[in-house]
Amino acid sequence: MAYDLLVKNARVIDGSGAPAFRGDVGVCDGKIAAIGKLRGIARRTIDADGLVVTPGFVDTHCHYDAQVTWDPLCTFSCYHGVTSVIIGNCSLALAPVRPGGKERLSEFLSYVEAIPMEVLQTIDVTWETIPEYMATLDKRLGVNVGNLIGHTAVRHYVMGSESQGRPATRNEIEAMREIVREAITAGALGLSLSKVQGHYDPQGVRIPALWANDDEIFALGDVLAELGTGVIQAGGGRIPEMKDRLMSRLSETTGRQVVYSNLCYLAKDPEGWKHQMAVVDETVKSGIRANPMVSPNRTTYRFTMRNSQVFRGVPTWHPILIAKDEDKLRAYRDPDVRKKLHHEIVEWTAPPSNPMVGPRWMDTIWVDKPVLPKNECLQGKSIRQLAEAQGKGIIDAFLDLVVEEDLDTGFMLEAQNTDSEIMAKLLNYPNAYIGLSDGGAHVQFRGGTDYSTQLLSYWVRERGIMSLEHAVKQLTFDSASVFGIYDRGLLRPGLAADIAIFDPDTISPLPSDKVHDLPAGAWRLRELPTGIHYTIVNGEVLIEKGVPTGALPGRVLRNALYHTRTEESC
Numbered sequence: 082m083a084y085d086l087l088v089k090n091a092r093v094i095d096g097s098g099a100p101a102f103r104g105d106v107g108v109c110d111g112k113i114a115a116i117g118k119l120r121g122i123a124r125r126t127i128d129a130d131g132l133v134v135t136p137g138f139v140d141t142h143c144h145y146d147a148q149v150t151w152d153p154l155c156t157f158s159c160y161h162g163v164t165s166v167i168i169g170n171c172s173l174a175l176a177p178v179r180p181g182g183k184e185r186l187s188e189f190l191s192y193v194e195a196i197p198m199e200v201l202q203t204i205d206v207t208w209e210t211i212p213e214y215m216a217t218l219d220k221r222l223g224v225n226v227g228n229l230i231g232h233t234a235v236r237h238y239v240m241g242s243e244s245q246g247r248p249a250t251r252n253e254i255e256a257m258r259e260i261v262r263e264a265i266t267a268g269a270l271g272l273s274l275s276k277v278q279g280h281y282d283p284q285g286v287r288i289p290a291l292w293a294n295d296d297e298i299f300a301l302g303d304v305l306a307e308l309g310t311g312v313i314q315a316g317g318g319r320i321p322e323m324k325d326r327l328m329s330r331l332s333e334t335t336g337r338q339v340v341y342s343n344l345c346y347l348a349k350d351p352e353g354w355k356h357q358m359a360v361v362d363e364t365v366k367s368g369i370r371a372n373p374m375v376s377p378n379r380t381t382y383r384f385t386m387r388n389s390q391v392f393r394g395v396p397t398w399h400p401i402l403i404a405k406d407e408d409k410l411r412a413y414r415d416p417d418v419r420k421k422l423h424h425e426i427v428e429w430t431a432p433p434s435n436p437m438v439g440p441r442w443m444d445t446i447w448v449d450k451p452v453l454p455k456n457e458c459l460q461g462k463s464i465r466q467l468a469e470a471q472g473k474g475i476i477d478a479f480l481d482l483v484v485e486e487d488l489d490t491g492f493m494l495e496a497q498n499t500d501s502e503i504m505a506k507l508l509n510y511p512n513a514y515i516g517l518s519d520g521g522a523h524v525q526f527r528g529g530t531d532y533s534t535q536l537l538s539y540w541v542r543e544r545g546i547m548s549l550e551h552a553v554k555q556l557t558f559d560s561a562s563v564f565g566i567y568d569r570g571l572l573r574p575g576l577a578a579d580i581a582i583f584d585p586d587t588i589s590p591l592p593s594d595k596v597h598d599l600p601a602g603a604w605r606l607r608e609l610p611t612g613i614h615y616t617i618v619n620g621e622v623l624i625e626k627g628v629p630t631g632a633l634p635g636r637v638l639r640n641a642l643y644h645t646r647t648e649e650s651c
C-alpha cells in the first residue's frame with residue numbers, strides 16, 4: 082500500500098490504555114490507514130526509533146477565542162503535542178456579537194482571563210453568530226478547534242447592558258435558547274457556564290453569566306437535552322456542587338455530560354479534596370455524569386510586601402497595602418497595628434474577602450528570595466517556621482523580616498496542587514478528567530499550556546504515579562470522549578490522523594521567558610517544551626522539531642449530531 086505518511090519503528094501507544102508495542106503507523110488522506118509492521122511505500126517516512134507515537138493531545142480547557150484569529154496554531158499548546166483545543170470555556174466567547182459589540186465582549190475576556198485589552202482591540206470581527214464565527218475559523222486553522230457556546234456572550238447578545246443586573250424574562254430565555262439551538266445544530270460541542278463569583282468586568286460588575294438564576298441555566302441546558310448532544314462546562318462549578326449539587330442536578334435533568342472546575346488540593350483548605358471526592362463518588366454511583374477536571378500543574382504566587390494583594394480585604398491590612406511604601410513601613414513597625422493584624426488574621430476574626438489565604442496561611446507562605454546575605458538561611462522556611470525558630474509571634478516574625486529588608490523579601494504563596502502525595506491521588510482519581518491548561522489566558526502571569534508535558538515528565542517519568550499508557554489515554558481518548566469528539570483521540574484505522582511523536586525520556590516543559598509577539602507589540606510568557614519531535618494534525622506535520630512547518634491542516638471540530646446529519650444527507 083502507498084501511504085501519504087509512514088511513521089516507522091515507533092513505540093505505539095494508541096490512546097486506549099493498552100500496552101505500548103513496537104510498530105508503524107500509516108496515514109492516508111488525513112486519516113490513520115493502518116497500524117502494525119507495515120510494508121509499502123510512502124510519500125514521507127518518519128523514522129521514530131526510540132520515540133513514542135500517540136494520538137495528538139486534546140486540550141479541553143482553553144481561552145484562545147481571540148488568539149486563534151491571529152494565531153491559527155494556538156501557540157504554545159501545539160508545541161506541547163496538542164492537536165485539538167476547545168475554546169469558549171467558562172461562559173466567555175467572542176460570538177454571538179452585535180455589530181459594534183466587540184469592545185464589550187473583549188472586556189469580559191480581557192478582565193477575567195487577563196489578556197491585554199490593547200491586544201483584543203486589534204481583532205477584526207467579521208462575524209455575528211456562532212455558526213459564522215465557526216465558519217470564519219474553519220478557513221484558517223493549524224490545530225483543530227472545538228467551540229463551546231459561552232453563556233456570558235449569549236446573555237449579553239440578548240439582554241445588552243441589562244445582562245448584568247437582573248434575571249432574564251421568559252422571552253429573553255427563549256431568545257437565548259434559540260441561539261444555543263442554532264449553534265449546537267451548527268456543530269458546537271456544548272455550552273459553557275460560569276459560577277466563579279470573582280469574575281468581574283473592568284468596571285467591577287460581575288460578568289453576565291453570573292446573573293443567571295438556576296431556571297435560566299436549566300432552560301439553556303434543556304436545549305442540549307432536546308437535541309441529544311453536547312457537553313456542559315462550568316467554570317467554578319465546585320462550590321455550587323458542594324453546596325446544593327447544581328452540577329449533578331444539571332446533568333441528571335439534561336442527561337448531558339457536565340464537566341466543571343475543579344478538583345484540586347487547596348493549601349488553604351487541605352482536607353477539602355476528600356469531601357469533594359466523596360460527593361463525586363456518590364454522583365457517579367447514582368449514574369450521573371458530572372465530573373470535575375483536575376490540573377497536573379501546581380499554582381504558586383511569588384510576591385513581595387511592596388506590591389502584594391495577598392491580604393486584600395483584611396480591615397486593618399487593606400489600606401496599608403495600597404498606601405505609599407514609607408507608610409507601609411511605618412505601619413508595619415507599629416506595635417498597635419501588629420496587634421490588630423494578629424487579631425484579624427492570625428486569630429482569624431476577619432478573614433480576607435478575596436481568599437487567597439486560609440487560616441493556615443502561615444504554613445502556606447514561605448520565604449523564597451531573602452535580600453540580605455545574613456537572611457539566606459531563611460529561604461524555604463514558612464512563616465510559622467520562622468516564628469518558631471525566632472521565638473516570636475507570627476506577625477512579628479513576618480513583619481520584622483519585611484521591615485528589615487525594606488519590603489523587598491520575595492515570598493512564595495502555595496495556592497493549588499502543591500502537595501505531591503495528594504496530587505498523585507487526584508491525578509489517578511478515575512472520576513475526574515485531567516486538563517485545565519487555560520491556554521490563551523493570563524498570558525503575562527502564569528501559563529498552563531505545558532500541562533501535557535508536565536504530566537508526562539514530572540508525574541509519569543519522575544514520580545512514576547501512573548503508566549505512560551494511562552497518562553496518554555487521559556490526554557487523548559478520555560479528553561476527546563468527554564467533550565463528544567468521537568473521531569479522534571485514538572490511533573485507529575479510519576480515525577483522524579492527529580499524532581504526537583515524542584521522546585518519553587526527555588519530554589519536559591522548559592522554563593518560560595518573555596516574548597513580544599502579541600498584536601500591538603504586547604508581550605506574553607513563552608512556554609516551550611523539549612522532547613516533542615512532531616505534532617501532526619489531520620495527517621500533516623504542523624510542528625517539526627520545535628519549528629512550525631507553515632501547514633494549516635486544522636478544522637473546526639463539530640458534534641456528533643452535526644456529523645450524523647451531514648452523513649445522512651449524503
Ligand SMILES: [Zn+2]
Pocket residue numbers: 142144170171316519
Ligand atoms: Zn477557564
